[in-house]
Amino acid sequence: MGIDMTVTIGGAAGQGIQTVGDLLALVCHRAGLYLMVINDFESRIRGGHSFMQLRISDEPVYAADDGIHLLVALNRGSLAVHAEEIRAGGYALIDERSEGDDKAGEGGEAGIAVVGFRRLAEEAGGRIMANTVAAGAALGTLGAPDELVESVIKDQFRDKSQTVRDNNLEAARMGRNAVAEIRFDWRLQWPGQNPRGKLVSGAQALALGALAADCRVACFYPMSPATGVMVGMAGYMDRFPLVVEQAEDEIAAINMVIGASFAGVRAMTATSGGGFSLMAEGIGMAGITETPAVVVNAQRPGPATGLPTRTAQGDLHFVIHAAQDEFPRFVLAPRTLDEGYETMIRAFHLAEQYQVPVIVLVDQYFTDSLGIAGRKWVVPEIVERFLVSDAEMENPARYRRFSTSGSGISPRAVPCAGKARVMVTANEHAEDGHLSEAISDRNGQMEKRAKKMKRMVEEMRSPEVLHPDSSLLLVAWGSTCGVVREAVMRLRRENHDVGAVFFSDIWPFPAAAAAVALSGPGQFVMVELNASAQLGALIRAHTGLHAAGAIVRYDGRPMKPGGLMHDAMQYLEVSDG
Amino acid sequence: MGIDMTVTIGGAAGQGIQTVGDLLALVCHRAGLYLMVINDFESRIRGGHSFMQLRISDEPVYAADDGIHLLVALNRGSLAVHAEEIRAGGYALIDERSEGDDKAGEGGEAGIAVVGFRRLAEEAGGRIMANTVAAGAALGTLGAPDELVESVIKDQFRDKSQTVRDNNLEAARMGRNAVAEIRFDWRLQWPGQNPRGKLVSGAQALALGALAADCRVACFYPMSPATGVMVGMAGYMDRFPLVVEQAEDEIAAINMVIGASFAGVRAMTATSGGGFSLMAEGIGMAGITETPAVVVNAQRPGPATGLPTRTAQGDLHFVIHAAQDEFPRFVLAPRTLDEGYETMIRAFHLAEQYQVPVIVLVDQYFTDSLGIAGRKWVVPEIVERFLVSDAEMENPARYRRFSTSGSGISPRAVPCAGKARVMVTANEHAEDGHLSEAISDRNGQMEKRAKKMKRMVEEMRSPEVLHPDSSLLLVAWGSTCGVVREAVMRLRRENHDVGAVFFSDIWPFPAAAAAVALSGPGQFVMVELNASAQLGALIRAHTGLHAAGAIVRYDGRPMKPGGLMHDAMQYLEVSDG
Amino acid sequence: MVDLNAYHNDFENKWCPGCGNFGVLNAVKKALAEQEIPPENVLLVSGIGQAAKTPHFLNCNFFHGLHGRALPVAAGALLANHDLNILVHMGDGDCYGEGGNHLLAALRRNLDVTLLVHDNRVYGLTKGQASPTSRYGFASSAQPFGSFSDAMNPMALALSQGAGFIARGYCGEVDHLAGLIRAGMAYPGFAMIDIMQVCVTYNPVNTYSYYNERILMIDEKEHRADDWQAAIHMALQPEETIPIGIMYQKETRPFTSRIRTLSDGPLIARTRDPSAVQAVLDELG
Amino acid sequence: MVDLNAYHNDFENKWCPGCGNFGVLNAVKKALAEQEIPPENVLLVSGIGQAAKTPHFLNCNFFHGLHGRALPVAAGALLANHDLNILVHMGDGDCYGEGGNHLLAALRRNLDVTLLVHDNRVYGLTKGQASPTSRYGFASSAQPFGSFSDAMNPMALALSQGAGFIARGYCGEVDHLAGLIRAGMAYPGFAMIDIMQVCVTYNPVNTYSYYNERILMIDEKEHRADDWQAAIHMALQPEETIPIGIMYQKETRPFTSRIRTLSDGPLIARTRDPSAVQAVLDELG
């Protein structure tokens, strides 16, 4: 690996961390570099301390890393927070002191370059461009080619006036000039290649997947970190047969989705744990009425309000069991941006094929992080709707929405589309859809619904296995797979006998495939962002296999390779020894 | 066993089945007989077919039984429905035909006695007393002593006028005289003893337990089959420091309970699955704010609206995992009326001792059935509140509600009761109660909360084991234990080598005790009212022990010993053979 | 006019004999027949309760969902296909209790459906607890010392939030009620009809005779439907008389006409264009 | 008067500089000080949002709960101890969106708390989506083509449901607002104060200058507080001027005085009598 470095932009909420970070990311992306960008926000709009961290590499990267090579400190406080993380030889770019600066932050052992972010911005035409100065300085330190920087700035400000564009170009240039003297150890070799893929966030990947899947109604109630998925779709309402509507609460959101789906279009919602709690009853209704529904749960730490802007994987058991009694559902936990896009297409497909709710389980780390999605994103030519119409019925007047004959999947028609009456109730019902308390109807419908599980489990993709014969397998799911992959690669480079098992399809639990994946010669250890290692419990319950231990975090922060490797060593020493 | 017979009263909803049944139950109770009374309602107010079934015995009974000895058919339809269940030699009491009778129902092989329920009632003073005539006829058939019947009727109508009382006495007498000729094979030997205990429903047992535990606020939204618990308390508002308030929805109910508990009194709610779904977020809030809360979930079949008036045990996994992320909670599933009363006292105690939500998991069969509670119901002299006040603090101004020092249980004070400020948030927080995103606070609080689980699991009572060395153990929880006990007794009488394991304390799962109970020489089979044998899955996940199979029902009806014995034989034949 | 029998089905009715819901059911049939909407073109959406069972007793399409949640289900269905004829049946507990928040939102959206609230001032299906429209002090098994809350005023609520079609009906005046339903369905926007519905089993206060003594048909000549002041006066007047009819009507902009996307026809009828998605992806490089 | 500093604590404030919430915070301190309620005798209850963080910035007892759910928490606390001084802080999304149903119920109960809605007409904490009081067409990242819903009218809503204390305040008029809060706390019953609160970050429409140009203090001499007609007129008038002050006030019967049980003192203060329970059990034989 040639290039592998981390740039952190720190400051107070509202200072424009994102503006700086986006410019850096766009330049790197355009230069053909790989990226992993994480966002660390507090639950506030101004003040406090937030940061954005870009890991830049010439090979694919799967996680944020420890240590900072270059820090862009938009305020002195950020320097204080991050000083210790800066690697020897690293640099911190800071603004000139001015009134109102907090007192903290006097450096550390890193090289410090004082750049007049605000002063230079004023010279370039206005204080508002302080962030462009900072970006210019950072990109200058990294040695980014001028043309590249300028082309990105032009694009970023293309909807603005010529003056604004020019002023920003000037601001960036002044930033670069201000750091011309700096000799930065990790000054990049700029490959000057084509982009390696799309630069997108997880939220965008899910939104675009939903668009590709022909989702036409999206209803939601804002909740971090899920709102980005809905915002990612809303802007396309003018170009697609799509309505994105903010509901009065999450209960309404899920019921609107079910109403839209019942009436014949693909529909979804996105929320986080608290909203998902409120949706539980509705998800049960999707279950008993066999109405397709796609629900994104972007996890954050709980319980209750918890840590609104942070990450976790604490809802796994809950989403599998949410709502009273039993009914089939899917739970899919995409691991990467590419898989996020594809999972949404699959989620809508599976929801309609099996007439069940599909829960796409991601987390703040997944939705809020940016990276390079390298796979080609295929737009399906056709989306199969699995609907029946009058023409396909022997006698539409005798249409039975919940017919128990056949495979367990009853014929789904759309209301008011012909002579067939579509009658649906969230009470238990007879085949025709009328409520019924008869034992035969109850058992018939329960068994019909349960029957689907058999075929559904066959849809589950087997976990991916890296180095199955290792003496230690680290087992993860969803977005945590990235950091595990990274840690495994590094540990193997250090000659440790370690592999990994990655789950993205979680429910119905692919027990047989899991047993195969985990029955290698070594032991396995869970790596999860929840307190009790919930996937580990599922594995135990469904395969009888016991993890040798669990490396868990519940502090709301994404896991880093360093800490994980450290914890994994504990098991490796035993098996190595 | 001397006496063991079943009387069924069938009719349309609204016909007064309950009036007849209650009279019969009261007479039997007063005579010192044992009883098990189940109610089978449809989800409607008038019409259709409902019935009440009394199993009467001179020894304790634990379940309703198959077969009917005496049927009281308030309409002809009931005769049709139940005719086949009547045992040879049994009797059906039916009314004279009159206009508006449905055509169905012409007997079967049972003896049929036509009694002019309505005609005789009119003679006695009014048609409204048809049910008293029916009760008189039934009790006459059973040979109940006149004085006993009359004393019960007098008590039942004690708040009515003398005329009403006399008319009803007359009606009962006429009913009895009308059946004077019947020679009924199971005519009872009336022991004429004192009552064997209290005649109460499950809902009443829970309500009275809550009263004994000093519950002062009960908030709820009506939902079958939980409403009875709240109605069972509401009537005592004039005699106790107790407010029972109907909330606008279940979300409000749980939040009101938490508010009341936070402010310093014991508080509870009761609901069923759909309402419990809506409470999930609130239960998480009780978790993170460490506010005691008692929540009764009286299960009915789902998903969603499901079968509102029927029974199930389908919510076990859901209640254990409800709400995002992880936090400690208790789940208790009382098996009997006595245990229902005691469990409520324990639930409030545990909720306050550990500052956690406690879920009391019952079902329609439990709440709506009546029986004889034979144990003495102890009223605790003192209820421990586990509260701290200024006087107990070193410095009230420095009071830290969420202090992490010590056992994991932080000192709980009441707001506005002194100088100590009680600051509570459903966000993650620092020890003082202010919201905090610091990793140290997050981990500190998560670990403090998790630490409680260790002591909580020690509070769990071990499952009860019958005949541990049997080749087959039937394993059940909650109200289903009754029918299993009955089946085991009968199977053993037939010389089958069968025992049972009964769980009432379910979460935190008493894994060690479960392993001991289930590690006998034989195999074990789950008996549950849900599709997937959810307790079986818990056992597997927490002990690694596998059930040899599962006998499950999800048709919404209480399990009967006959069917269970039949299904159990399948396993016994293998082990016997 | 379509034959009334066309709306009939053979599903066993589950209401009590004498229940006011029968009047509502007949009025719905009549209104549909008079408008010549064939039953297969009607979508009934309901919550849970006695009122919410209504759809089962009509030969139409229906979605009988969760307690309190009929309006969002209807909103979703409407977004998918705004050509649908949607009637929403809810009880007073359903609509003003559990579902209160959705009513507020439907008013804000001006959701173009017709809402029929079978307002019997009691929780029927769960055996007689006080409902949001039960009067203060209403006693029941769950409120043995009477309800502690005042009754909600649904008509005044809707008026206060700018609703464009507000009517009150009575289950004992079937023809009149049918007229209201027809007018509501013809109204482009949210049409809210609160129906005085007698529960013969659990509400001993608001009986047929209670209403028969108080009901007063609004005279269209005396009361101008667009007179908001007169309407609010009616809504707030003490229940010595109970005016029934259209209390208030004005022109408004219905929800589905506010959404540009829908001007190209119902979402369900639009064709999918994969190349448009490809174009979006291509923009991302 | 208690020293204002007594209500101050050292917890770091998390609002944007210039946020209208500071005005509300100061008004609360002032109102409490003027009433001489020591901070340890105040209970603040809130939902989730920027507004709902207010309790953290006061040196009082508080319960900062779930989005939308402050009113039921307050109701429960009040049932437990009706001697509590409860102030409820909610955002417009909190109170009129997620929590709308609880507001309807609080009105019906006449819950004896003082409700302060920090009404910034936007979802602040979640970064600027339209709220129930955002005007039709309000554009944001989540509503790029504008909000499709009309704004709720909270004052008219409360008036329509018989509320007894209805006021509107403005974060830019701290003393005036403090007066309203004082009056609200003194009122025996549900006191609802909707506060025009500027969000400098996400609401570019309803700015300080927007309000400064429109605010008009209600003149107690001109406007009789018990004149419902005048009040509803004010509540419904177009926003050319925005009257602030007590719009309506009348005597009502507060929730906790409706409940017989509570006449013997707060539940929390009552002594338990095991023998009374025993008596109940004995009745069952």
Ligand SMILES: Cc1ncc(C[n+]2csc(CCOP(=O)(O)OP(=O)(O)O)c2C)c(N)n1
């Ligand atoms: C979430 C939820 N809570 C409670 C119930 C129980 N429930 C069913 S119907 C009903 C109320 C019925 O009253 P109303 O809406 O007025 O209808 P009516 O029966 O009077 O027509 C209730 C509380 C439920 N089904 N779901």
Ligand SMILES: Cc1ncc(C[n+]2csc(CCOP(=O)(O)OP(=O)(O)O)c2C)c(N)n1
């Ligand atoms: C159940 C639930 N849904 C959504 C959220 C996310 N959320 C937090 S605050 C908020 C809205 C904030 O708006 P408002 O109530 O107006 O308060 P403001 O921040 O404007 O003061 C939302 C949607 C949540 N915490 N819980």
Ligand code: SF4
């Ligand atoms: S209980 Fe009341 S509302 Fe329900 S069917 Fe009977 S009369 Fe009608």
Ligand code: SF4
């Ligand atoms: S986002 Fe708006 S409401 Fe929130 S603190 Fe900032 S200015 Fe105030």
Ligand SMILES: [Mg+2]
């Ligand atoms: Mg009703």
Ligand SMILES: [Mg+2]
């Ligand atoms: Mg707001």
